Amino acid sequence: MNRKNAFQKSGMFSYFFLIAMLAAAFVPFLFMLTNSFAGEGEIMRRYGALLSGNSDIHTAVSFIPERITLNGYLDVFLLSPNYLMKFWNSLFLTTVIVIGQTIVAVLAGYGLAKFRFPGKNIFLFFVIILSMMPRQVTLVPGFLVLDWMGLIGSYTAVILPGIFATFGTFLLSQVFSSIPDNMLDAARIDGAGQWKIFQKIAIPHVKTGIAALIVLVFIDNWNMVEQPLLYLRDTKKYPLSVFLSFIQRDALGISFVCGILAMVPVALLFLHLKNVLIQGIEFSNLK
Numbered sequence: 592m593n594r595k596n597a598f599q600k601s602g603m604f605s606y607f608f609l610i611a612m613l614a615a616a617f618v619p620f621l622f623m624l625t626n627s628f629a630g631e632g633e634i635m636r637r638y639g640a641l642l643s644g645n646s647d648i649h650t651a652v653s654f655i656p657e658r659i660t661l662n663g664y665l666d667v668f669l670l671s672p673n674y675l676m677k678f679w680n681s682l683f684l685t686t687v688i689v690i691g692q693t694i695v696a697v698l699a700g701y702g703l704a705k706f707r708f709p710g711k712n713i714f715l716f717f718v719i720i721l722s723m724m725p726r727q728v729t730l731v732p733g734f735l736v737l738d739w740m741g742l743i744g745s746y747t748a749v750i751l752p753g754i755f756a757t758f759g760t761f762l763l764s765q766v767f768s769s770i771p772d773n774m775l776d777a778a779r780i781d782g783a784g785q786w787k788i789f790q791k792i793a794i795p796h797v798k799t800g801i802a803a804l805i806v807l808v809f810i811d812n813w814n815m816v817e818q819p820l821l822y823l824r825d826t827k828k829y830p831l832s833v834f835l836s837f838i839q840r841d842a843l844g845i846s847f848v849c850g851i852l853a854m855v856p857v858a859l860l861f862l863h864l865k866n867v868l869i870q871g872i873e874f875s876n877l878k
Contacts, residue, residue: 625656626653626656627850628663629847630660630844634847663848667852674849677829677834680828687754688753693759693801696763697763703767704767704768705793737751745823762803767793805864806860809856809857816836819833832853
């Protein structure tokens with residue numbers, strides 16, 4: 592009986608803990624969503640004092656606007672195209688990086704998983720180390736290399752390091768390793784060439800892993816801040832994530848709207864591919 596009561600108490604604790612985690616994640620979103628329908632004047636009256644840097648100021652957080660208005664959305668989508676342009680900058684940079692990194696990761700991951708060549712283990716070791724290394728560590732040497740190549744200031748300076756990031760290669764090398772070698776040997780005996788084996792057997796077998804990689808790379812690069820700030824010189828080329836990383840006194844209300852705008856692609860991608868993401872990570876033996 593005591594064991595049953597302990598189990599019930601443990602279950603209730605887990606239940607309340609999950610509710611607390613859900614609230615911690617959902618409340619900031621709800622705050623941003625409701626305040627995106629408040630006017631700029633109301634936003635500045637409520638929260639503008641926080642930007643003064645005075646620690647003695649206490650501001651009450653409100654989830655209900657005094658007057659609901661769509662002026663913020665009107666500014667972002669029609670009156671101030673600069674913000675919407677930053678959204679398209681984000682979409683362009685992220686899409687190119689996702690496509691490029693996926694192609695590189697598929698080819699390199701398959702090679703590491705199913706080919707033997709001198710120095711393979713050393714190469715895989717460096718891939719793992721670079722995957723674990725914080726991105727901030729490589730910003731300065733990356734800047735020096737890109738500056739030597741004459742790419743600083745162009746989108747290529749942001750896209751190129753993203754395409755050749757090693758995380759995707761490491762992830763897909765684990766996914767391709769799950770393919771039985773005897774399956775590929777049987778295809779070779781039947782006369783299939785290496786490209787046909789790769790195209791007809793390997794790729795279909797790991798498609799959930801590839802889909803998971805696409806989701807993870809999209810989310811990671813959609814939220815990038817340091818690379819555009821360091822590698823781009825024209826503020827018009829900045830993605831939306833850079834704008835959101837700074838609270839601007841003259842556009843505090845716009846920040847709420849842009850925050851909602853920035854969440855839409857990630858939310859849609861996750862809602863449509865969440866099952867594929869879970870299956871792909873489990874399939875990669877990284878669980």
